[in-house]
Amino acid sequence: QEKTLTISVYAFAQDEYKKMLYDPFEAQCGCKLVVETGNSVERLAKMEANKANPVIDMAVISMADALQASRAGLIDAIDTAKLTNFDKLYDIAKDPNGDGMSVGYTFYATSIVYRTDKMQIDSWADLLKPEYVPHVAFPNITTNQGPPALFMLGEALGQNTPDLKAAIEAVAEKKDDIVTFYVKSSQLVQLMQQEEIWAAPIGRFSWAPFTKLDLPLGWATPKEGQTGGMNVMVLTKGTKNADLALQFMDYWLSTEVQTKLAEALVDSPANSEVVVPDEVADNITYGEETASSLKLIPSAVALDNRDGWLAEWNAKVGQ
Amino acid sequence: MSDASFLLLDGLTLAYGKTTAVEGLNLSIRRGELVALLGPSGCGKTTTMRAIAGLMPVKSGRIVLDGRDITRTPANRREVGLVFQSYALFPHLTVFENVAFGLRLKGMSGKPLEDKVLAAIASVGLSPFANRKTPELSGGQQQRVALARSMVMEPKVLMLDEPLSNLDARLRLEMRTELQRVQKESGVTMIFVTHDQIEALALADRIVVMRNGAIEQIGTPEDIYNRPESAFVADFVGFENIFALKDGQLVTPGGTVPIADAPADTAALAWRPRAVALGDGPFSGVVRSSSFAGSAREYLLDTPLGPIKAEADAAHPAHDLGDTVSFGLPAATAATLRRFG
Amino acid sequence: MSDASFLLLDGLTLAYGKTTAVEGLNLSIRRGELVALLGPSGCGKTTTMRAIAGLMPVKSGRIVLDGRDITRTPANRREVGLVFQSYALFPHLTVFENVAFGLRLKGMSGKPLEDKVLAAIASVGLSPFANRKTPELSGGQQQRVALARSMVMEPKVLMLDEPLSNLDARLRLEMRTELQRVQKESGVTMIFVTHDQIEALALADRIVVMRNGAIEQIGTPEDIYNRPESAFVADFVGFENIFALKDGQLVTPGGTVPIADAPADTAALAWRPRAVALGDGPFSGVVRSSSFAGSAREYLLDTPLGPIKAEADAAHPAHDLGDTVSFGLPAATAATLRRFG
Amino acid sequence: MMQKILAPLTLALVMLFLIGPFAIIVAASFSAGDTLAFPPQGFSLKWIAKVFTVESFRQSFAMSLFLAIGGTIAALILGIPASYAMARYRLPGAETVRFMVSLPIIVPGIIVGLALLRYFVIPIGLSITLALFLAHTALILPYAVRVVSASLANLRSDMEEAAVLLGASRLGAFFSVVLPNIRGGILSAFILGFVTSFNQVPVSLFLSGPGVRTLPIDMLGYMEIVFDPSVAALSSLLAFLSIGIVFLAERFLGFSRYV
Amino acid sequence: MFQNRAEAYALALPAAIFAAIVFLIPVGLLLSEGFRSAQGWTLSAFVDFFSQPLNQKVFLRTLKLGVMVTAAAAVIGYATAYAIVSLPPGAKGRMIGLVVLPLMISPVARTYAWIVILGRTGIVNQALMLVGLTDEPVRFLFTETAVFIGLLQLFLPLMIISLISALENLPKDAVPAARILGANWFQVFWKIILPLTREGLIVGGTLVFTGSLTAYITPAILGGSKVLMLETLLYQQVTVANNFVAASVIAFLLIVMSFSANILLRRIATARNRK
Numbered sequence A: 001q002e003k004t005l006t007i008s009v010y011a012f013a014q015d016e017y018k019k020m021l022y023d024p025f026e027a028q029c030g031c032k033l034v035v036e037t038g039n040s041v042e043r044l045a046k047m048e049a050n051k052a053n054p055v056i057d058m059a060v061i062s063m064a065d066a067l068q069a070s071r072a073g074l075i076d077a078i079d080t081a082k083l084t085n086f087d088k089l090y091d092i093a094k095d096p097n098g099d100g101m102s103v104g105y106t107f108y109a110t111s112i113v114y115r116t117d118k119m120q121i122d123s124w125a126d127l128l129k130p131e132y133v134p135h136v137a138f139p140n141i142t143t144n145q146g147p148p149a150l151f152m153l154g155e156a157l158g159q160n161t162p163d164l165k166a167a168i169e170a171v172a173e174k175k176d177d178i179v180t181f182y183v184k185s186s187q188l189v190q191l192m193q194q195e196e197i198w199a200a201p202i203g204r205f206s207w208a209p210f211t212k213l214d215l216p217l218g219w220a221t222p223k224e225g226q227t228g229g230m231n232v233m234v235l236t237k238g239t240k241n242a243d244l245a246l247q248f249m250d251y252w253l254s255t256e257v258q259t260k261l262a263e264a265l266v267d268s269p270a271n272s273e274v275v276v277p278d279e280v281a282d283n284i285t286y287g288e289e290t291a292s293s294l295k296l297i298p299s300a301v302a303l304d305n306r307d308g309w310l311a312e313w314n315a316k317v318g319q
Numbered sequence B, C: 001m002s003d004a005s006f007l008l009l010d011g012l013t014l015a016y017g018k019t020t021a022v023e024g025l026n027l028s029i030r031r032g033e034l035v036a037l038l039g040p041s042g043c044g045k046t047t048t049m050r051a052i053a054g055l056m057p058v059k060s061g062r063i064v065l066d067g068r069d070i071t072r073t074p075a076n077r078r079e080v081g082l083v084f085q086s087y088a089l090f091p092h093l094t095v096f097e098n099v100a101f102g103l104r105l106k107g108m109s110g111k112p113l114e115d116k117v118l119a120a121i122a123s124v125g126l127s128p129f130a131n132r133k134t135p136e137l138s139g140g141q142q143q144r145v146a147l148a149r150s151m152v153m154e155p156k157v158l159m160l161d162e163p164l165s166n167l168d169a170r171l172r173l174e175m176r177t178e179l180q181r182v183q184k185e186s187g188v189t190m191i192f193v194t195h196d197q198i199e200a201l202a203l204a205d206r207i208v209v210m211r212n213g214a215i216e217q218i219g220t221p222e223d224i225y226n227r228p229e230s231a232f233v234a235d236f237v238g239f240e241n242i243f244a245l246k247d248g249q250l251v252t253p254g255g256t257v258p259i260a261d262a263p264a265d266t267a268a269l270a271w272r273p274r275a276v277a278l279g280d281g282p283f284s285g286v287v288r289s290s291s292f293a294g295s296a297r298e299y300l301l302d303t304p305l306g307p308i309k310a311e312a313d314a315a316h317p318a319h320d321l322g323d324t325v326s327f328g329l330p331a332a333t334a335a336t337l338r339r340f341g
Numbered sequence D: 001m002m003q004k005i006l007a008p009l010t011l012a013l014v015m016l017f018l019i020g021p022f023a024i025i026v027a028a029s030f031s032a033g034d035t036l037a038f039p040p041q042g043f044s045l046k047w048i049a050k051v052f053t054v055e056s057f058r059q060s061f062a063m064s065l066f067l068a069i070g071g072t073i074a075a076l077i078l079g080i081p082a083s084y085a086m087a088r089y090r091l092p093g094a095e096t097v098r099f100m101v102s103l104p105i106i107v108p109g110i111i112v113g114l115a116l117l118r119y120f121v122i123p124i125g126l127s128i129t130l131a132l133f134l135a136h137t138a139l140i141l142p143y144a145v146r147v148v149s150a151s152l153a154n155l156r157s158d159m160e161e162a163a164v165l166l167g168a169s170r171l172g173a174f175f176s177v178v179l180p181n182i183r184g185g186i187l188s189a190f191i192l193g194f195v196t197s198f199n200q201v202p203v204s205l206f207l208s209g210p211g212v213r214t215l216p217i218d219m220l221g222y223m224e225i226v227f228d229p230s231v232a233a234l235s236s237l238l239a240f241l242s243i244g245i246v247f248l249a250e251r252f253l254g255f256s257r258y259v
Numbered sequence E: 001m002f003q004n005r006a007e008a009y010a011l012a013l014p015a016a017i018f019a020a021i022v023f024l025i026p027v028g029l030l031l032s033e034g035f036r037s038a039q040g041w042t043l044s045a046f047v048d049f050f051s052q053p054l055n056q057k058v059f060l061r062t063l064k065l066g067v068m069v070t071a072a073a074a075v076i077g078y079a080t081a082y083a084i085v086s087l088p089p090g091a092k093g094r095m096i097g098l099v100v101l102p103l104m105i106s107p108v109a110r111t112y113a114w115i116v117i118l119g120r121t122g123i124v125n126q127a128l129m130l131v132g133l134t135d136e137p138v139r140f141l142f143t144e145t146a147v148f149i150g151l152l153q154l155f156l157p158l159m160i161i162s163l164i165s166a167l168e169n170l171p172k173d174a175v176p177a178a179r180i181l182g183a184n185w186f187q188v189f190w191k192i193i194l195p196l197t198r199e200g201l202i203v204g205g206t207l208v209f210t211g212s213l214t215a216y217i218t219p220a221i222l223g224g225s226k227v228l229m230l231e232t233l234l235y236q237q238v239t240v241a242n243n244f245v246a247a248s249v250i251a252f253l254l255i256v257m258s259f260s261a262n263i264l265l266r267r268i269a270t271a272r273n274r275k
């Protein structure tokens, strides 16, 4: 009887993960991996639904979702002593929410991808310029990029409160002009290629496919800085495969795996021992310095305001 | 078991839910007889046959076949054959397989089966078609397959529901002859339904005229054709001019009319168009329409007795529309009816 | 415009795609005439009428009505009426609305419309049904609605496609009389299609017999019935025994047979069953089937000349199956045909 | 005359509208470019080839195939007797039965999926696969009943009576006479059910779990991650497969009579 | 007609019971959630739902698009179905095949095709600019227009097929009869064809309307979050907001809408027969 480990991950780059992570791990542990994919909200909802009878053993989700899951009692503390690679992590990744329930495995910057021949982006607020806004796709509030983008927009407008009111207001004013409030960043490549859009705030992990387009595209460095996020690993409460799950997490955090994933431009490494060539470093979010310069929304702020943001967004932008 | 009541329907009452279709029907059929059920649409002909076949529950009364009460015997054990108006052939099977169907269920197989089936097919002249699927046959051929399929089971009674009504005139005549031949050769007791009086007259040994779920008259074709007992039957077999008789007088829409030699014990008198003595008699009428009918010419007369249908040989000079013509209604050429209605 | 060619079909050729249905048809119809188109299924009767009505494009030839060439006039401006075999009533409308349909399109309304429609409905005896939906009527009533709907438009020509074929025998007779009356009263020029020779004989002033999209014979009912010109027509009007004549000899399946008094200039001779002299003549045959047909008895004889159909008065004593009977084929009672085929 | 020009023109435009997107999909399948675009950038078979290398497609294809075949068979097993009862028996409440089995057409699929998830999968622990199977069976049932009923209506009931009179039992008559003659209808129902189930999205939207998802959901998921023409290639392959099957069915069974 | 009742039930009930268990019970429970609260039965969820302008807007938009798609499908459907019915049998079969064809193609793919077609550089915009109807590319994507076009393409075949069968059942010769009685083509349509094919229109209409209400893929992809419809809103409520009460309110609305459309249309259809 083979052991089975069920994991829930983001749906992108599954081919690379399979090659660099899943297959080697299966070979190593002599167990079978079952992979479920989806976006983090979806998967969280399912964990909630299956609380009494967990299906998933471990999941990777966003920092804020990890905090929510922990508050909802869906996850267990991670015994970091069992993670041999734990000490190699950047400090910010070691316990992002400060509750011992999650470990970061990658982080990313969020900025703006844009057509360098059509526009110039110096500030987040440039997105809403009348001549640019009809060519902009903005992340929906429900995505992981939504709140950070609004957060930076608020910063640019000089009115950055945790409720994001000013930023939402500003977007709402232009909502008819904005091409779409995207939910899936993969679509943006198509829209960019069709010249449907010229610019969109995205996470660095979505950047690679754009570079393959035959278009003059750039990664903006706005004066307000870049924002971003961190994805973390969590352990489902009541799972019967905790040890195996920890073994898997440790493997994922190993220098070898993290390096491979970084070189394939899949995940930016959270392991500080990873060294990559320059052309790779240019395309990911690399290095302690970069990591600590990102203006992240603290998980607690995100979580406490999330309902408010959604309500505000739905009332102003949604309709 | 007397051959005289080989099949006995005894006080048969049949109903669909609350609608009674046949009520208290009594009928006795001899072995080997060819009986026609004749009657207008909805009079219960099909219903009666379905009850005999066991496809219709009997509400009250009995059905006795060859001395055995089969009132409650399931349809598949009655030894009764029924040829449906639609033939109800199995379209997915060949002629051979259609005919073999019942025999196979009886457990027959191999050479004996084949011989018997091929003989049956040959007897209806379809040997060249044995391996055709039935939808590829013409209407008349299909009918013969249905006939062979029932006959091969050697049923005690073979019933046919309007076997000819789907055929065109020419084929109909042909199939009539065919049916008669098969029945004479096999000696099977046969009941067939028709609403065509000519067909019943031409084919049957005995005719049962039905009306509203009951029997109106039973008799030989000559009886029915020449000696109808009621106005209903007379009307059905082509007596166009029918009048009640009261105290030796005809009761007409124009009042009562005395008539010579009126027979006693008679409720009504009926004349076919050709029995009306045209050009000779005490009455007169105006020609309202006239039509050429091949060997004869038919006239519709407006008369004090109401409309009268008369016929004259086509050789006679024709009367024109609007002409006044005299005519007689001789009691000698009339059919005498026991019931008016 | 001479009344003698009120409607003129001149070299009419009609085709469905590549299939030619009617070819080079010439026909001239007088004003007020009642013409029957008679012929087997598929001979082009319906196609011809549809062309006259404008429902079918004319491939070549002309249609002239009342002096006006209407070959290319759209159907809704032809002043031609057509009663379809299916009646083609509008099932969502009442009798009144069906009849009013065409008048409303002409812009008529209010009291004049109502009067005219009600009069038309009354003329076909349907006044009590004016507000019924048409599917709730019987076949005969529906047919009368269709008639009224066409008649009320006062068409120059009224055509009827097998108007009676959906009706049962009794209703058929009634409707026949009705049609004749309407035509006589209104004097409308009428063309009707039938494949029933009896109907054509009974109704028409003139009969046009069609065959394979062309005219085979035109004549009065008496002409057609008694003096068919070809074996085709003879067969169609009930001559069951037809033989080619060659050098004064009948050509039969059993070889040539000399015949007395054979007329010259004749391609074939034809006898009706009743024209066969039964019991008296040089030939003999075996009775293969016999059937009672009311006033007469019909026999099918197996003879050296092939099968012969003969008829004897029902009063005569009947011959039994298998009896040998002698018969004659007197030239005097035969129809003389100009064409064999 | 008007019809001569207008009718073909209407047909051409409507067909363009209906078939055009399909043409785009097919064209994109053979594109050499990395995104869906029309006209396609060059010609290659790489996307067609890629379809066969994506493991999740293989898994979800197997799942969809199982659901479509299994669900359709189950729906027919339930639906044929029900249709037969409604066609041949005096059945009080026949309308209620008809209504019940046709409900799945009226109720939005997403609601069914959600309801099953919430009341069967979560509390009872019913497996996702089984829930999907039940949902797809229910979804196909109305089509099965409709098509089979139509072919039963075209089949004269006196054929069964004839079989009984020749000595067959009721059940025997059904199998020897009725079933062979509604084969065409059953096959049509099968195809219709198969296609419906295979392309079904809303019902399956909530019913997915680790390693368990239907092909359309998987395609949707894939498109959300990678926007390349491999989904177009997959759709084309599937479409040609369905078209091939339907063409054969129409050819040999007159499938469109029942739709 | 067989009369054995037990047999009939034995045959019919499994299907009915299956539908009840797999369908009626869970869906009923789901719908009931919208009416339940800690205090018992209540309509407050509905009041809450409609008190949000977004929800009102989505509700009205769904209704509007449903009606528009149905109306457009009816108009186009008639023209197409009539043209197809008048074709000779062989060509007719092929045309019906072409109409049915889109139903065989995954709606996911069909919808994505529209992204290509309707884009700024897509065929439609290229054609429009070529003809000179517009200088600037028109924005179709993520608008109601795109959703409308996508839904129409998705459901038009259903309408065409129902109308084809209705037109084929048109009483034989009714159209030529009207022609002979003097009707022009327009009059033939209004006075004869439309009233006599109303049932087909109703069947098709119900299918198209219900389909448009309950489609998920098309509004999700072609409309996105700017053109939310009830179905996409429901999905969002469940997956993002985890709000099952709102979801069941939406479910209830959707079911009520499709049922009312169905019943309303059926009413109209039978009213004619009853009269």
Ligand SMILES: Nc1ncnc2c1ncn2[C@@H]1O[C@H](COP(=O)(O)OP(=O)(O)OP(=O)(O)O)[C@@H](O)[C@H]1O
Binding pocket: B016, B019, B020, B021, B039, B040, B041, B042, B043, B044, B045, B046, B047, B048, B195, E001
């Ligand atoms: N399935 C049925 N349900 C209810 N009543 C029926 C049914 N079949 C026949 N009837 C009624 O039973 C009566 C007799 O019908 P039956 O079919 O026996 O008439 P029929 O003499 O065969 O007529 P036809 O010449 O038209 O075939 C009719 O009044 C008919 O309306």
Ligand SMILES: Nc1ncnc2c1ncn2[C@@H]1O[C@H](COP(=O)(O)OP(=O)(O)OP(=O)(O)O)[C@@H](O)[C@H]1O
Binding pocket: C016, C019, C020, C021, C039, C040, C041, C042, C043, C044, C045, C046, C047, C048, C195
């Ligand atoms: N719609 C059609 N398409 C092609 N051929 C047709 C069509 N309608 C009729 N035909 C052909 O045209 C010929 C004449 O047909 P038509 O309907 O005029 O015959 P008919 O004399 O009215 O026959 P019936 O007595 O059967 O009504 C036939 O050979 C028939 O097969």
Ligand SMILES: [Mg+2]
Binding pocket: B045, B046, B047, B161
């Ligand atoms: Mg009957």
Ligand SMILES: [Mg+2]
Binding pocket: C045, C046, C047, C161
């Ligand atoms: Mg005809």
